[in-house]
Amino acid sequence: MKVSKFGGTSVASADQIKKVAAIVQSDRSRKFIVVSAPGKRFDSDKKVTDLLIDLASAALNHEEVETKLSLVLDRYKEIALGLDLEQTICDVIEEDLRLRISSDSSDVEYFVDNIKASGEDNNAKLISTYFTSIGLRAQYVSPKTAGLIVNDFPERALALPEAYENLSELKNSNEIVVFPGFFGFTKGGLLRTFDRGGSDISGSILAASVHADLYENFTDVDSVFCANPRVVNDPVEIEEITYREMRELSYAGFSVFHDEALMPVYKARIPVCIKNTNNPSAPGTKIVAERKGKHRPITGISADSGFSILYVSKYLMNREIGFGRKLLQILEEELISYEHTPSGLDDISVILRSHQLTAEKERRIIKRVKEELHAEEAHFRHEFSMIVVVGEGMNNNTGLAARAATAISRTGSNIEMINQGSSEVSLSFGVHRSNENKILQELYNEFFAPVSVG
Amino acid sequence: MKVSKFGGTSVASADQIKKVAAIVQSDRSRKFIVVSAPGKRFDSDKKVTDLLIDLASAALNHEEVETKLSLVLDRYKEIALGLDLEQTICDVIEEDLRLRISSDSSDVEYFVDNIKASGEDNNAKLISTYFTSIGLRAQYVSPKTAGLIVNDFPERALALPEAYENLSELKNSNEIVVFPGFFGFTKGGLLRTFDRGGSDISGSILAASVHADLYENFTDVDSVFCANPRVVNDPVEIEEITYREMRELSYAGFSVFHDEALMPVYKARIPVCIKNTNNPSAPGTKIVAERKGKHRPITGISADSGFSILYVSKYLMNREIGFGRKLLQILEEELISYEHTPSGLDDISVILRSHQLTAEKERRIIKRVKEELHAEEAHFRHEFSMIVVVGEGMNNNTGLAARAATAISRTGSNIEMINQGSSEVSLSFGVHRSNENKILQELYNEFFAPVSVG
Numbered sequence: 080m081k082v083s084k085f086g087g088t089s090v091a092s093a094d095q096i097k098k099v100a101a102i103v104q105s106d107r108s109r110k111f112i113v114v115s116a117p118g119k120r121f122d123s124d125k126k127v128t129d130l131l132i133d134l135a136s137a138a139l140n141h142e143e144v145e146t147k148l149s150l151v152l153d154r155y156k157e158i159a160l161g162l163d164l165e166q167t168i169c170d171v172i173e174e175d176l177r178l179r180i181s182s183d184s185s186d187v188e189y190f191v192d193n194i195k196a197s198g199e200d201n202n203a204k205l206i207s208t209y210f211t212s213i214g215l216r217a218q219y220v221s222p223k224t225a226g227l228i229v230n231d232f233p234e235r236a237l238a239l240p241e242a243y244e245n246l247s248e249l250k251n252s253n254e255i256v257v258f259p260g261f262f263g264f265t266k267g268g269l270l271r272t273f274d275r276g277g278s279d280i281s282g283s284i285l286a287a288s289v290h291a292d293l294y295e296n297f298t299d300v301d302s303v304f305c306a307n308p309r310v311v312n313d314p315v316e317i318e319e320i321t322y323r324e325m326r327e328l329s330y331a332g333f334s335v336f337h338d339e340a341l342m343p344v345y346k347a348r349i350p351v352c353i354k355n356t357n358n359p360s361a362p363g364t365k366i367v368a369e370r371k372g373k374h375r376p377i378t379g380i381s382a383d384s385g386f387s388i389l390y391v392s393k394y395l396m397n398r399e400i401g402f403g404r405k406l407l408q409i410l411e412e413e414l415i416s417y418e419h420t421p422s423g424l425d426d427i428s429v430i431l432r433s434h435q436l437t438a439e440k441e442r443r444i445i446k447r448v449k450e451e452l453h454a455e456e457a458h459f460r461h462e463f464s465m466i467v468v469v470g471e472g473m474n475n476n477t478g479l480a481a482r483a484a485t486a487i488s489r490t491g492s493n494i495e496m497i498n499q500g501s502s503e504v505s506l507s508f509g510v511h512r513s514n515e516n517k518i519l520q521e522l523y524n525e526f527f528a529p530v531s532v533g
Numbered sequence: 534m535k536v537s538k539f540g541g542t543s544v545a546s547a548d549q550i551k552k553v554a555a556i557v558q559s560d561r562s563r564k565f566i567v568v569s570a571p572g573k574r575f576d577s578d579k580k581v582t583d584l585l586i587d588l589a590s591a592a593l594n595h596e597e598v599e600t601k602l603s604l605v606l607d608r609y610k611e612i613a614l615g616l617d618l619e620q621t622i623c624d625v626i627e628e629d630l631r632l633r634i635s636s637d638s639s640d641v642e643y644f645v646d647n648i649k650a651s652g653e654d655n656n657a658k659l660i661s662t663y664f665t666s667i668g669l670r671a672q673y674v675s676p677k678t679a680g681l682i683v684n685d686f687p688e689r690a691l692a693l694p695e696a697y698e699n700l701s702e703l704k705n706s707n708e709i710v711v712f713p714g715f716f717g718f719t720k721g722g723l724l725r726t727f728d729r730g731g732s733d734i735s736g737s738i739l740a741a742s743v744h745a746d747l748y749e750n751f752t753d754v755d756s757v758f759c760a761n762p763r764v765v766n767d768p769v770e771i772e773e774i775t776y777r778e779m780r781e782l783s784y785a786g787f788s789v790f791h792d793e794a795l796m797p798v799y800k801a802r803i804p805v806c807i808k809n810t811n812n813p814s815a816p817g818t819k820i821v822a823e824r825k826g827k828h829r830p831i832t833g834i835s836a837d838s839g840f841s842i843l844y845v846s847k848y849l850m851n852r853e854i855g856f857g858r859k860l861l862q863i864l865e866e867e868l869i870s871y872e873h874t875p876s877g878l879d880d881i882s883v884i885l886r887s888h889q890l891t892a893e894k895e896r897r898i899i900k901r902v903k904e905e906l907h908a909e910e911a912h913f914r915h916e917f918s919m920i921v922v923v924g925e926g927m928n929n930n931t932g933l934a935a936r937a938a939t940a941i942s943r944t945g946s947n948i949e950m951i952n953q954g955s956s957e958v959s960l961s962f963g964v965h966r967s968n969e970n971k972i973l974q975e976l977y978n979e980f981f982a983p984v985s986v987g
Binding site: 338342345346401416419427476484492493497505 | 849857
């Protein structure tokens with residue numbers, strides 16, 4: 080039995096939803112369908128979620144809401160019309176939305192979340208109605224009645240253990256379950272949304288709960304590429320990838336699959352298949368616990384910009400037990416998370432995402448590092464990119480780091496930082512942002528191009 | 534004006550001390566002479582310090598001490614005889630030693646330190662007497678009267694700021710100052726010794742105190758080699774090296790100069806020259822703040838064994854602010870210092886010196902990491918070596934990491950860890966111990982051999 084999640088573009092229009100229905104009909108084991116809100120139909124289109132954010136904002140500011148409400152309702156109406164559905168479902172959706180808009184807005188986070196989540200919720204109702212209309216035995220299931228219990232973190236909720244227990248009951252459903260992604264409810268009954276890519280998270284939780292044989296994630300690409308196709312021309316498609324590899328890749332610029340979404344299926348050891356709604360016969364990319372074919376040591380290369388480096392030096396630093404810990408504590412107190420901490424004997428660098436910094440925070444950190452840790456030097460540098468080379472086959476592959484470093488040196492770029500941990504699933508390089516794309520291309524040539532054109 | 538320190542082999546016999554006198558006579562700016570205890574005269578010889586440790590141990594255990602005392606006194610007598618000195622100096626030394634042996638032994642650490650430090654102290658008295666006998670205006674100066682005040686750490690004392698102030702008074706001495714290395718006194722007047730290589734530390738403190746133009750460190754080698762001559766045949770001699778480079782090299786197996794000893798002269802920006810007592814006309818190796826000739830990007834390569842790796846993994850580790858800090862805190866509470874912490878997204882490794890571990894400590898650490906940090910995996914691996922490639926010229930030298938990694942891959946060895954910080958003075962590789970020597974040789978070939986014989 081499969082849990083199949085369909086992303087925004089897969090449910091953006093009547094035509095797309097017809098493809099979804101065909102996919103569901105073609106395989107009777109597709110018993111759980113998780114849906115996103117209608118996404119973009121064309122490049123300049125607006126996602127329903129964004130229209131809902133506009134609507135919520137207007138309502139909060141006591142502005143005129145009818146125009147904004149119509150924009151949302153028109154999307155559903157157009158879909159309903161294209162699917163030959165009766166007017167009833169659109170009335171249900173309108174009533175639901177008006178209820179949310181007129182609800183108490185004193186808790187702003189809740190108010191916005193509640194309106195945002197309607198995108199998925201109403202789309203699930205609509206799709207369930209459509210499934211029934213074409214003879215599929217389907218029912219919309221609300222995360223509230225199904226018991227998707229989450230903790231109380233607005234916009235970044237995490238499912239609680241009892242959510243899995245509650246949702247496992249759905250296994251006994253005789254009908255196809257159509258389930259809205261992106262949100263759950265606290266024990267107190269308050270709606271809370273997941274982090275970005277939240278529908279992936281819902282699908283993953285559901286798959287783990289019902290012990291699915293496979294979690295299918297339908298998007299608009301045939302598969303995951305081994306490198307960003309916007310930088311590298313026609314990159315190799317990944318057939319099979321391990322959870323660990325996927326996770327390391329999702330770290331830096333591989334936006335196909337939200338990393339947190341992997342957690343529930345990873346823990347339950349349920350394989351994932353990323354497939355294309357527009358080309359469902361393509362095999363897609365399979366995410367598994369262990370992969371057999373390891374003939375290629377590298378599975379993918381990702382690159383991401385927006386990193387800063389905090390450099391700290393102090394003579395005899397390595398004699399001081401606790402220096403590194405104290406440095407990290409200062410960052411922790413500023414609520415800053417870090418990526419890597421390469422170190423020399425008397426210096427340590429902390430690589431972190433720049434968006435966490437402000438001029439004020441930087442000043443405060445430098446001051447504390449100098450005063451409390453008596454560092455001789457401490458400064459921030461910005462505009463760095465991280466390039467991550469990922470592959471289970473890297474482990475014990477002599478010379479791989481040499482090949483990667485040599486490829487980078489061919490571009491004439493300097494390597495600011497190298498980090499290779501003992502897991503050896505990944506090897507990361509810190510480089511100046513301006514060199515990011517040419518390095519990605521050269522590493523691709525080295526590890527994936529049929530003939531290296533160094 | 535120069536401070537010249539002579540190591541154990543340089544003052545091991547009458548012949549050696551004559552060489553020291555000639556060196557002092559040849560340059561009138563050599564006003565401060567810091568001496569070690571008599572060292573080995575030949576490979577199987579015993580250092581006086583070791584004889585003194587035996588003596589102290591016998592005294593503590595209320596065993597017969599006369600034989601052990603004679604072994605020490607005989608060394609001084611032989612030297613005095615060879616230098617045509619009168620019996621008086623030997624009587625002074627004997628009286629001093631008997632006083633130390635018969636002193637209160639309730640504080641064992643102090644008792645042993647006090648006897649150990651007599652090696653340097655009495656040798657300074659003897660050498661000063663010899664200098665005077667050949668017409669040099671010299672005086673023995675005690676660290677106690679000169680005010681070398683240290684904190685109260687037995688066997689690892691650190692000089693306090695007032696020590697520098699007190700010792701600066703010696704600048705006004707009209708005579709050559711002969712100063713014993715290795716020890717100082719607490720404010721309460723208790724003798725405390727420095728860490729290993731403690732005479733180097735005394736010399737460095739004295740050089741900083743009197744603002745010497747140069748701190749000369751006389752040993753038994755012509756210069757510092759760029760790689761261990763016991764592994765690499767006839768390695769290149771280093772003419773000039775920066776404090777930072779020397780420090781990074783002293784980290785791993787470069788035992789020529791004790792790293793802590795560099796601190797005082799580094800802070801005072803006093804250049805250091807490592808010279809050979811047996812070949813004083815050789816230029817030696819100069820340690821400076823900045824070096825001019827950077828035509829070679831690499832200055833030296835060191836290698837050291839005895840490292841362990843603590844590997845910890847947890848899914849979504851990088852989402853947890855504070856994970857790394859908490860891990861380091863656990864190690865800190867076990868009084869363990871670490872070298873590097875390479876990290877992936879969901880794993881972190883801590884490289885540390887194995888001698889700090891016991892089976893019991895390992896068990897405790899693993900237990901805490903699993904229970905308190907909820908890590909999915911945590912284990913230790915042992916028998917690793919660190920290879921450190923050091924050079925100020927590394928900074929912005931494109932392709933250097935690639936050359937080093939390629940050289941290592943030529944040996945067929947796997948690289949367990951790479952660490953390159955942002956200072957770029959050093960690049961370190963973690964490798965299995967069994968591959969250490971062949972990697973050192975291959976890196977030497979790559980960076981130093983006239984023609985690489987890959």
